[in-house]
Amino acid sequence: MIEEDNISPPKLAVSLFTLYCRNELRDSILGDLEEKFYQDLESYSRARSKLRYWANVIRFINRHTLRGTFTSNAQSNQRGMIRNYILVAVRQIRRNRLQSGINIFGLAIGFTCCLMIILYIQDELSFDDYHEKADRIYRISTHSKIGDNERHWSLVPSSVAPALLSHLPAIEMQARIATLSKANQVVKYGDQLYDESIGKGAYGRVFFADSTFLDVFSFELSGAHGTDALNKPNTVVITRSVANKIFKDRDPIGERLEFSNLGDYEVTAVIEKVPSNSHLQFDYLLSTDFTGSNSPGRFFWVRSYIVMSPGTDVKEVESQLDTIGRAAQPSLTENGIHMDYFLQSVKDIHLTSGLEYEVYPTSDIRYVYIFLAISSFILIIATINFINLSTAQIGKRSKEVGIRKVMGAANRQMLLQFFVQSVLVSVIALAIALILIVLTIDFFNQFTDKQLTLVTLLSPTAVVTIVGVVVLIGMVAGFYPAIIMNRFSPILAIKENLSPGSSSQLLKKLLVIFQFCISVILIVSTYTIVQQLYFLRSKGLGFDPKQIVTLPIDGNLSYDRLNTLKNEMQQISGVNQVTLSTGAPGLNMNVMVMLPEGFDQSNTQRVDGVYADFDFLKAYSIDLLAGRDYDTSLASDSLNFIINKSAVEKFGWTVDEAVGKEIHYLGNGPITGKSGYVIGVMDDFHYQTLHNVIGPLMLGIHSSNFNVIPFSHMSIKVNSTDVHEIVKGIESIWQTLNAETPFSYAFLNETFYAKYDREERLSQIISAFAVLAVAIACLGLLGLASFIVQQKTKEIGIRKVLGATVANIWSKLSGSLIVLIIIGNIIAWPVAYYFLDQWLEGFAYRIDIRVWIFLLAGLSSVFVALITIGFKTIKASMANPIDSIRYE
Amino acid sequence: MKQAIIGEFEEIVLLVVAAQDDQAYGLSVANIIEQRIKRSVTLSSVHTALYRLEEKGFVKSHMGEASKKRGGRKKRHFTITSAGKKALVTAREARNELWSMIPQTVIDLK
Structure with a gap:
């Protein structure tokens, strides 16, 4: 170790230790830990030694070292009872490993999602609030x-x-x-x-x-x-x-x-x-x-x-x-x-x-709402697991409750006991969630293109909210079982294993329905969103953007220079057509104000426009529906227009009668007030992303006589065979003829895709969340199934002795849960349909919501549930019936 | 309260404290146990054992000197008390007694 002098024990671990350790022991132990740390450095790597230091600090938490507030000697009875509650809670958690694991894991994921979203939203809300004014x-x-x-x-x-x-x-x-x-x-x-x-x-x-x-x-x-x-x-x-x-x-x-x-x-x-x-x-x-x-x-x-x-x-x-x-x-x-x-x-x-x-x-407040909704859904699903599994445990704990009641426990105390247990579970989940966030925050940042840090969570409001939510969830999950337990007659509770009454069965059913309802909504939404984005990417634009390379150019170059550049480019083998224009599809278009024939001053028309040389339509392979393309030999063409189908429709003409109409130009610059004629009608093509409907577009000729707007792009149509070679050729010509400007190029399809980037990320985040939600819901189902199996061990044994097959038992046990899932589906479908339809309305070009997506989501939820339940039931039904009957 | 019983691990710790005669502190005890009897221990378990022994009155502690290696923090030195010595002797006698009961045919001690 070369820089040994600079290494010191992890600061955070030291402060954690000082936080919990009582003063009289603090120095001696810290000293030992530090000595040990340097000792470790001789045989382990730096990181390893720090990790060992951390492990030691955590191991030191025990009754000797903890401060008085944690283990007071002032023996209040209340305190003793709470200590007992915690002890019992820890035992319960340990005994029901699967259920506690599901609860803690589910809640931890839920908290992680929520906290991430809080960080995200905080950042979104903080935009531009750092200015003094x-x-x-x-x-x-x-x-x-x-x-x-x-x-x-x-x-x-x-x-x-x-x-x-x-x-x-x-x-x-x-x-x-x-x-x-x-x-x-x-x-x-x-x-x-x-x-x-x-x-x-x-x-x-x-x-x-x-x-x-x-x-x-x-x-x-x-x-x-x-x-x-x-x-x-x-x-x-x-x-x-x-x-x-x-x-x-x-x-x-x-x-x-x-x-x-x-x-x-x-x-x-x-x-x-x-x-x-x-x-x-x-x-x-x-x-x-x-x-x-x-x-x-x-x-x-x-x-x-x-x-x-x-x-x-x-x-x-x-x-x-x-x-x-x-x-x-x-x-x-x-x-x-x-x-x-x-x-x-x-x-x-x-x-x-x-x-x-x-x-x-800019962003959109709706995305904030969507994120908020989804992360709360996940938390709700996890909380439902928590409630269901705690309620399911009631039967097992009836004896304990009976004894406590006989010993004089008041209802209030029973309530407190259950709160303590469930709050403990949610606190553990929070701790895990915080660790998960530390581990995944970089990834999340990459994903959302932000620089979020955990520091935001340290603000007082955030801390209060988090603690509040954690305690609230714990209380909600502990409240219901506690109420039921309180109703138990102590004598009955001790004598026989009481099971929670029918009202709790109803609640359980409702919660399972709700859980799967949310899951199905998320599945359907995710699928539709992904489909819509795929549709946007794959829908034809009216030209092939893969074959067009655009180069930004310096519009102030002389016409001669530009023409030489263009002609040289044209010579490259594989290049079909080169065109210069004042805008390019997917990049930018100019705004024109015009007065078409038959319109008066009070009804001017705004159209998108682009000025180009004579090769624009050829380079982009856009068809003419009527009329002709520009003709280099006709000087009058410099004031004439080619308009697209949408413009024709907007002006209330038909494609054929449009040719020959006069259009008065109102825009800025040297040609203001001049008029030209429509010489052709071009087919519609998407010059913007598919968020927008194709608007009226006008193509004009760029002439050196009245240079209204400088050229901004050179578009090169290539054969898609050996694009690499062609780009090399383009670059070498650029370097020889136009070295003053750095060379940069883009394929037009990439330019278009970049504009869907935001939605792409969004759909990925939503998909990830949906998968998590469904996974947590299934975990809950797994927990419930394992309880049912446990309760019915004897029944399974007897049925087997009487000749039931594994399949019989499986269907018997899953039947009731599957019905719940189907009900959940039926509720989910119209809700999902409504929201998706609303979302799709925002797109000019959208897919239809297909019925089979709903059926697919329904079937897959049933299928996953069958497998989950089968996982537990098949094991139980394969067991030797003799052992099953002896159980209890 | 019955006479305090001494556990196996506590006995080892107590032995080391006695062996190090006034120089014993948490880390030194842990190191000796690891080096001499090749048993891996955590620092916290050694400390816990020391505190428990102190509660039972088998060891006494006092603050010792600080050193740079420890970030300038003082050591807590442990010394064995007479009760501790007695407990060790009792434990050893009990063991010897039991060992002597083992017939040579079972374990040949030579």
């Missing part, structure tokens, strides 16, 4: 109406927030941010290039921010300027992780970074870490002057945050938003875009926002 920060969002198209956006025109600031004294400050998520953002330091265009989950990591950003939001900053870091133009604040990546050990402050198309920026501050529970996730903040950007351009749409003075009436402010907001940007109203503005507290954004164009994907 969190209670006063609001985001301005919009409810836009274009014709009959209503949308909720997290974006507002950049002129709105300053207008509010100058009109309303209740607003202290405002800050705006903008992202250019689709642009190819390359950062250059020295001769090193870093592609920073796309962050986690394909969201932009480069933010353009007002100088006030750092005053509104609180981040841990280092650098001489503090929150003034963004006050000067061309300054940038970076995160520690980026600083480490680019500058390694050097001090980043004062260094200059070159951003493609934007110029040089000086690093003025470093943000230590953007907390993971923030709805803003970024790596660069570029100081930006938004003034003058209320004319259409790069920063027309921004996210705006305002800080209210303390004690402001939010409703009051909100009521004035619309007037001030609309006046600040009259051009929208003029173009038939009706805007309503509303406020969202920054703390609510993560869970209850879900608007379009969020900076970073």
